[in-house]
Amino acid sequence: MPELPEVETVRRGLAPHMEGRRIVYAEQNRPNLRFPFPPGFVSRLDGNRVVSVGRRAKYLLIELADGWTWMVHLGMSGRFTINPGTETIVATSGQVGHNSGWALAEKHDHVRVEMEGGARLVFNDARRFGFMDLIPPGGLETNPHLAGLGPEPLDDAFSVAGFSAAIADKKTPIKAALLDQSVVAGLGNIYVCEALWRAAISPKRLARTIPGRRAERLVPAVKDVIAAAIEAGGSSLRDYVQADGELGYFQHSWDAYGREGEPCRKPDCGGILRRIVQSGRSTFFCPGHQR
Structure with missing residues (x-):
């Protein structure tokens, strides 16, 4: 999707x-x-x-x-x-x-x-x-698809402090918390895997353990991944093309997603990428440096 x-x-x-x-x-x-x-x-x-x-x-x-x-x-x-x-x-x-x-x-x-x-x-x-x-006019804030959405990942409202407060009591894995659209809007499976890889955080770690130093790594990682993906025109997977018919190119920069069994690209890590299933979705991560 x-x-x-x-x-x-x-x-x-x-x-x-x-x-x-x-x-x-x-x-x-x-x-x-x-x-x-x-x-x-x-x-x-x-x-x-x-x-x-x-x-x-x-x-x-x-x-x-x-x-x-x-x-x-x-x-x-x-x-x-x-x-x-x-x-x-x-x-x-x-x-x-x-x-x-x-x-x-x-x-x-x-x-x-x-x-x-x-x-x-x-x-x-x-x-x-x-x-x-x-x-209709004036109906955006009450529209059922839009009401309750969290901040955009590239907005200032998506901050370490705000994100930490939103997940402080969550007992779900951080992967699930990042996919919760009330926590941060617009993230999906690919970019959550990539952000967690960059932040060196295990997707299995409970969300309530993230506030603090881990959040200080994760929030900038999310922002960097999303900005880089937009710059590359997104990731072309199955049906997606840009409006002019061109493919996106960010799939060539994936460090985690879709790389099961391949060596980790993080210098001096030496880990091998794994795939697990969380909430019915594939999660790709490196157990070598994502803790």
């Missing part, structure tokens, strides 16, 4: 083609994705102007001129592709092709939007675990 860096990369790809521009045409090709589309979805978009393209955790939040917000969650396989001119860019499993003509669509192209200026945006979701919603 795309995590914060991938969603932020998509946001940055969409913004130049959408912000300040009017939606001149919108098309919805099925009644539902993970959930049904909201009533009047296409009519709300059609003719409206995009004020900004934002993000909260793993949600894209496209602010419209009439005060409504178009929410998008990419799910497991959802992706936007952009045609900035006269061709529709189609990206499938990392293969990029150019097909002329707006009418030509892939089987799983569920939403298509044409922007003022000619850019054409296509939302494709083969597994249909993504969803879209419309949030």
Whole structure:
């Protein structure tokens, strides 16, 4: 599933083609994705102007001129592709092709939007675990998907003191605590594994033992991993591509995730990466230096 860096990369790809521009045409090709589309979805978009393209955790939040917000969650396989001119860019499993003509669509192209200026945006979701919603003016803070989210990892609000307070009484493993969206928003399996590797903290360690010196290592590690992943365009795994059809590159920098049985890259460690299962998810770590 795309995590914060991938969603932020998509946001940055969409913004130049959408912000300040009017939606001149919108098309919805099925009644539902993970959930049904909201009533009047296409009519709300059609003719409206995009004020900004934002993000909260793993949600894209496209602010419209009439005060409504178009929410998008990419799910497991959802992706936007952009045609900035006269061709529709189609990206499938990392293969990029150019097909002329707006009418030509892939089987799983569920939403298509044409922007003022000619850019054409296509939302494709083969597994249909993504969803879209419309949030009325003033409804962001009470929206059930957004209410209760913790601070963004790159915001100042995600601090050693704040993080330590949030996990002080948690008896769950620190891996689970970092995946708790009320503790910190937007983190997922890949980047939690990477941050714990960098901070030399075992994913099995109880969260309540982290405040103090370990938190002083972990919070900067989370920030560094997320910033580096965004800079690299995210990690391309299975279906994810950037909005221009390009792959992300951070998967080439993984130190822990997916490296079971390989030697640890930390100098003088000598450990071998292991995989365990926590809460139904694979965790990759080095028992040599992660304690």
